[in-house]
Amino acid sequence: MPDPKDKTDELAGTEQPFVQHLIELRDRIIYSIAGVVVCMALLAIWPGPSGLIDFIAVPIRNHMPPDMKLIAVGVFTPFFVPLKVLMMAGLLMALPWVMYQLWAFIAPGLYSHEKRFAIPLIVIGSILAYLGIAFVQFFVLDKMFGFIQGFTPDSVNATPDIASYVEAILSLYLAFGLAFQVPIVVMLLVRFGIVTVDKLKSFRGYFIVVAFIIAAIVTPPDVISQIALAVPMCLLYELGIIGSRWFAKATQAPEEASDQG
Template sequence: MSNKPDSDDELAGTEQPFVQHLMELRDRLIYSIIGLAVCMAALALWPGPSGLIDLIAIPIRAHMPPEARLIAVGVFSPFFVPLKVLAMAAVLLSLPWWMYQLWSFIAPGLYSHEKRFAVPLITLGSLLAYAGIAFVQFFVLDKMFGFIQKFTPASVAATPDIASYVEAILGLYLAFGLAFQVPIVVVLLVKMGMVSVQKLRDFRGYFIVGAFIVAAIVTPPDVISQLALAVPMIVLYEAGIWGAQLFVKRTQAEGEEASDEKTAS
């Protein structure tokens, strides 16, 4: 059996020892943590933990009396809650850097056509995550708290605890950030040959039902936030089908061109 690398395989002969892969993974994790630390330091200087708290509190403060404030019930909440918000903001700010480190780790094992496909996919995934979080901050929270305040009795003073508020919005940020990755998942499923575009179309009805079930589970028990999650998921599923269809056509075209070149040679 010949060990001669295949001349048609651009990755032939580029294999690295397992230990070297572990060292590369270690380096990428270190670079990622350094990037996170730099972002935390920058955000600590400006706008600072207090500024970040004021920013994420805008949606609920808009539906509270002018003199009302969020309260800190826990003994350590005034310290740990701003720190948690600072870490969350640093993770979001450093997300492109983390994506770049992930890309640098997997790129050597990808073919040229896979690299051309992976770069836009990683970029789009980051942008969709930001879009989902921005959608929560500037639309969902405002509508959700407006809806909730309508049911608050006049004799009840709505002064939410800052710790519970931060935990609630962090859950929404995560839920919407992941939900907005639906087009990426759909395209990847088609690329890996696990499902066809026609199967995705046939599954559309089940996905719509599943989207509303997921929204009912991961969002607060109000109609506004549930619709705000389910409807974008359905729209993004359709966008994923459209993107997967374009991907199939493009890869088929590239395969036909490659076949014509081989025939001509």
């Protein structure tokens, strides 16, 4: 009877020269850029750059007089700002495709039991990023601008510049999109044995402090946006702890599962 531990490594023979890795990386980057360009073209047709600007401007327009609009101070701002928004929207739309290209690049170095959960992680990570951005658009910005406008004196006419507004909200989109990846990071840390679930539980109090420090650094200096980022991070940290046990067990190699059995 053959020894179950005497198994040929399923990755044996898959090594590639360094140049081939570079070629593969180049191809995946090209595919990713092509996907973003296609999404940009679709968004340029509908709703168009103007439609995207109107959509992301809704939170601040709700706190401005009906006859007032955002202003464009720079000479080239009316051209470059819609283009920047179109590029960001195209990247967000193509995010699952871009993450798939990343997975396709590293997949040859993964075992079969690890590949099974790569696609679900991509899907979950994309959904969490979209949830973070939606949370910013439909909740955080409205509360933040309502809070800020409340401090505007009656003698001051607040007319925000569209370029500074877009830059601010895009940074918030990025911050919340990354912050909502906390469960994925926690589960991967446990899966690869970097930390244990018990360590994560004991670190809970420190993570709350870390979450508020990160929120204070990456968000505007208002308490609304800082709390709106820190609290979800803490909740997602707990979700990651809950899911880490299942994920670590579900992605075990067959020999690991048999040893524990």
